[in-house]
Structure formats: structure tokens, C-alpha cells
Amino acid sequence: MPLLVMKFGGTSVADLERIENAAKKVQKEVDRGYDVIVIVSAMSGKTNELVGWVETTSKLYDAREYDAVVASGENVTAGLMALRLQEMGVPARSWQGWQVPINTTSAHGSARFVSIPRDNLDAKFAEGFKVAVVAGFQGVSPEGRITTLGRGGSDTTAVAFAAAFGAERCDIYTDVDGVYTTDPRICAKARKMDKIAFEEMLELASLGAKVLQTRSVELAMRYKVRLRVLSSFEDTDETSGTLVCDEEEIMESKVVSGVAYSRDEAKITLVTVEDRPGVASAIFGPLADAGVNVDMIVQNISEKGHDDAHPGAVTDMTFSCPVNQVERAKKAVEDARAAGSIVYEDLVVDSDVAKVSVVGIGMRSHAGVAAKMFSALASENVNIKVIGTSEIKISVLIDRKYMELAVQALHDAFELEKG
Template identity: 45%
Template sequence: MSLIVQKFGGSSVADAESIKRVAKRIVETRRAGNDVVVAVSAMGDSTDELLDLANEVTPIQAPRELDMLLSSGERISMALLAMAIKALGHDARSFTGSQAGMITDSVHGAARIVDVTPVRLREALDEGAVVIVAGFQGFSRESRDITTLGRGGSDTTAVALAAALGADVCEIYTDVDGVFTSDPRVVKKARKLDRITSEEMLELAGSGAKVLHIRAVEYARRHGVTLHVRSSFNNSEGTVVYDPERLPEGEAVEESVIAGVAIDLSQVKITVVGVPDVPGAAAKIFKILAGTHANVDMIVQNVSAASTGRTDISFTVPKSDGEKSLQALTSAQDSLSYQSLQYDDQIGKLSSSARPCARRPASPRSCSKPSTRPASTSR
């Protein structure tokens, strides 16, 4: 008997019919003799709808209360999915993140998992039930509050559960057939990859590929969790994200040199103009940004102008982090002594993940790590 963790995203449980279809797939996996744990996202666009509702109430929300609000979406999904499985004649039990033992730090909106204690989940599995867990959320022992994990949080929930329970595989169900060499909605000739290494997937996820979230990929790589990205709308095989060190000795890994190309149009570029070119100036800027929890990506510093002793520092962040980054830097202008800020939301990032060798080497150190070559261009 295998233990399989399955994750279903919002598009997979968008409405009642979709939930029934997902329930049938879960029951089929259970009937095949497997123990099943499911992490589920909020239905469709319900998280965005809750955010819109919060903005109508007040443009500035208290982080604690916003987490309380947003975590409700997954609780609705988990309960409805458990009901649908029970209607098919199988026992199913739903658990919130805190009930599932998902312990996080106390950062609201972008919490990090610090421990997983799935005692109640193991008890339910031992009694033959399908376990349904609300993704995207956890509980902070420090603050004793509900927290949310941020973008891609349900992926991370699924991987964390797989690692804690010792699952054989973590299946990520989405609205595409797997991981493609590029975004098939943009590149018509993009092809699906049968498998990709965890390092290559980490590079692509970090460069804007949205099929898997970077935190989930990193968690899986660190804990040795095998991922299988599949479509929830058909039964075709998807893409296996694997650790190359776990391949049988001597097995060939002959793939194209370029594993994939990622396109990211959700970034903004901020330029801090006229920064004093002195040691520690850049560190002060990024320390302030770290305090906002902004996800800084590409960083470029211009050559200093000898006549002024100043330089420009540019960096990219997700659009969702753009406004708070600007506000933090504006508030600190006196201490940073820069001249002005520039904000550009008309940019795109194109990155490729490349394999430097075509066949698995005798020693893993005889081949360098995959490389990513990002380029930021104006749109």
C-alpha cells in the first residue's frame, strides 16, 4: 500500500461539479489500495473575491484579520470535498491547517512552516479515512493565531504533508497537463516534459514559471519528496520532478540542453537614483526592503559617476510588492540619502534553465548545476 498526497488547486474545485469530479478521482486512488491525503485550495477565484470584499470595507486591512478572512476559503473547499467523498461511500475527514499540525512562524500573509505534527492525520489514515487538509494556512504557537502561507501556499502545504508523513509521491493537480518547455498559452510549440530535475524546476519556478511555486519545489528538494504535476481534467501522465541523485546508478539522463524557458510579466522594476557610492549603502536599501517581506529578484548597480560619487541601483519585485517597496524606500529617503525613485511596471523577464551535461555523470560533482540566464526587457 502506498501513501499518496494529492493537491488540487482552485480551478480544479471551482464549482460543485468540479468538486464531484475531484472526489471521484480521489476515490479511485483509494480503491486502488492507497492511503490518500489531499491538500485543497479555495474554490475558483474566491480568494480574490475575499480580497476585493476586504478592500471595499477598508483599503488598509489588519494582517491578522485578513488571514482570518482568507483562510476561510480553503475551509469551505475541504468540507465540501469531504462531503462529496462520503456521498461516494468512502469515509473522509477534513482538517484545518492548525488541526493538521501545520505549525508556522507568526508572519501574517507570508508565514513559513517551522514544524508539521500530523498526529490527527495519521490516526484518520489508520482508521481507513481519506484525509482532506485546508491548504495555504497554519497556526503560530508564538502568537496563537491563524496564519496564511502566501502565494502558492497550498502547494507548500501538500509538500510539507508529504515530507512529514513519508508519502511515496506528492501529486500536484492543476489545469495544465504538466510542466512545459515554455508557457503553452504563449508559445504554441511548447512541449510537455515527461520529467525534470528538482534543480531545474527550482530555477524555472524562481524565474516565473507558475505551474509550481518556488517554496514548494525547494521544500520538496530539501526533504526528498518526488512531485508529479498532472491535470485534474484528464488521466494522462504529467511531469515527474525528481532528484537525479535517486536514479539507479548508470541510468541515462539524455535530455535537451535547455530544459525550459520561463516568461514572467508580473514584475516591476524600481530604480533608486543617486545613491551615495559608499560601502554599506546598498545593504541599507535591501535591509529596509527585507523588513517589508518583499521578494527582491534581479539586482543591477550602475557604474558610479566619478563626478558625483553616486550610483543607481535597480531591482525587480513582484507587482504585489511594488507599492509597499516604494512606500518603505520613500519613508527612508533621508537616511538613505538617494535623490529619487523610478518605477516601471512595463517590463518582462525571460529566463532559461539549462543542463550543462546530457548524461548522468559517474560522480555528481563532475557536472555543474543547472544555470538560469535571465533577461529583463521593457514591454
């Protein structure tokens, strides 16, 4: 039988009524002739509650017991979903991660997939079961302990199952009806896209779009798993939502497909750093060790230049990172200076910036995207602090107060409201 993977997030299974609504969507696919693997999250808010219980019970908790507690949220949802499907006459059973088994590494709280053997689920499908309801976000370590997969774990679970079982498609049901050209809450002209390429979705996800988690898109792109994002709160058919697929499936790509933003960014500048081989490694090595997610990096001739006080070559090094990692970044850099591995005169932090990006695989074959972007921002008197580029994206750091204005201006400039 053809097979589908369907994933329901926390808001889609927040209570018994919503679980019943999700079960009806599963039943519809069974009636169309599919075997279905359903991946479920914990009910909305339940994981946070469980984490709170652990932290209240034990400040320095055992990560293995943390996973045992936190994974229980998905187990409850999986059992309830299987019961509801059985009541509707659909042959279904629930599976916890260790029962499949979903084999992972031993990194409790942030485990990675190792393998998903098909034998157990295939045997049940062969017996006549139509639906396997699998608890997302969890697996089992080589030591036989329950593990959890960290942020976005249920999305990643769904894609991993689709890859392992050769699913026709992986449907991600959420509280939005697809992927938009930008955030509709900021730009009223935002348009839902019918299709978007893996690479574009990966950039949008990493740049702040919260529809899909980056890890799940990376996995989908690697194994060519067709993803469909659609709403669990609307009637849907085979044309609903947004299909995330290989760019070969998209007849003609727009130059720019979407505008993404990240509100909580910070810009850090090291002033008058020695300009010598290895200095970048001496700066960004400690930042990596400290777990700082460095994004945009700019190196330029220092304002101090060459004078009697600075006889050697010096440079200014600027980088961006999430604003909640500024203190960690400062400590890493200051510790490196104290250890003598880097020399700089001053460390300047601007914690009031935002990142705005335009993304599109069409940029590969079109010139003038940067010029149009910068012109649109200039026309709104938005000053650019830092520029970063890749093959299919251009990002800028700007003052945070201009972020919404910049998103709207760029959406208009590239006429993204047009299909």
C-alpha cells in the same frame, strides 16, 4: 499501506461537478491500494470573495479575524469532498488545520509551518479510513488561533504533508497537464516535459512560471518530495503529467530545459553614486526594509566618470524589481538620500521592460550557452539592457514589446521542441 498526497487547486474544485470529478481520481488511487491525504483549496473565486467581505466590513481589520473568515473557503471544500467520497463508498473524513493540527507561526496572513504531528491522522488510517481530506492554506498558531499561509499556501500544505508522512509522491492537480518548456500561449512549439529537476523548477517558478509556487518547490527540494503536476480535467495514469524530482532521477539533462519570462519588470538606475565601501548596503538595506523584491543588480563606472564636477570615484547602480514596487523603491531610496546615508545625482526609472530567462542544470557542464542566447536575441534585433546569471540560469532585461519574440527565438535556438 503506501501513501499518496493529492492536491486539488481552486479551478479543480470550482463547483460540485468538479469536486465529484476530483473525488473519482482519489477513488482510483484508493482502488490501487493507497491511503490518501487530499489537500483542497477553496472553490475558484471564493477566497477573493471572502477577502472582499472582510475589507468591506473593516478597513483596518484584525488579522486574526481575517484569517478566521478567509480560511472558511477551504473548510467548505474539504467537507464537500469528504461527503462525495463517502457517497462513493470510500471511507473518508475532513480535517481542518487545527484538528490535524497543522502548527504554524503566529504571522497571520503569511504564517509558516512549524510541525505537522502524525498521530491523529495515523490513528484514523489505522481504524480503516482510506482518505483524509485536509483544508489547505491554513493552520493553527501557538495561541490557538486559525492562521493562513499566504500565496501558494495549499501547494505548500501538500508538500509539507508529503514530507511529514513520507508519501510515495505528491500529486498537484491543476488546470494544466504538466510543466512546459515555455508558455504554450506564447510559443506554439512548447513541449510538455516528462521530468524536471527540483532546481530547474525552482528557478522557473521564481522567474514567473505559475505552475507551482516557489515555497512549495523549495520545501519539496529540501525534503526530496517527488512532485507530479497533472491536469484534473483529463484522464490520467501513472505516466501522466510532469514529475519534479531529484536530478539523479533524470538520465540525461538537456543543456537548457526551459524559457521563462516575467512581463511586469522595471529597471531603476541610481546615477553617480559614491563608489565607496558600504554603498551597496546603504542602497539595498532600505529597499529590503521596504519590502522591495530586488532581482538583477549591475554596478558599473558612471557615465559621468572623473572630472572637475565629480573628483571622487563614482558609479552607476542599476537594479530590477516588479513594476508595482517602483514607487515603494523610489521612496526608500529617496528617504535614504534625505537621511544622508547615500548620495546620488539622479534616479532613472524604466517601467517598460521584461525579463526573459533560460534555465537548465545542463549549463553546469556545457560552455557557450550565453553566446548562443545572445546570438539568438541579436538575430532578432532585441537589445539587452541588463544581464544576470547563476549556475543554472541566464536572465536578461529587454524592452517589453520584444518579450514574446525573444521567448520564441530562444525556444527555437535551443531546440526545446525536441524531446
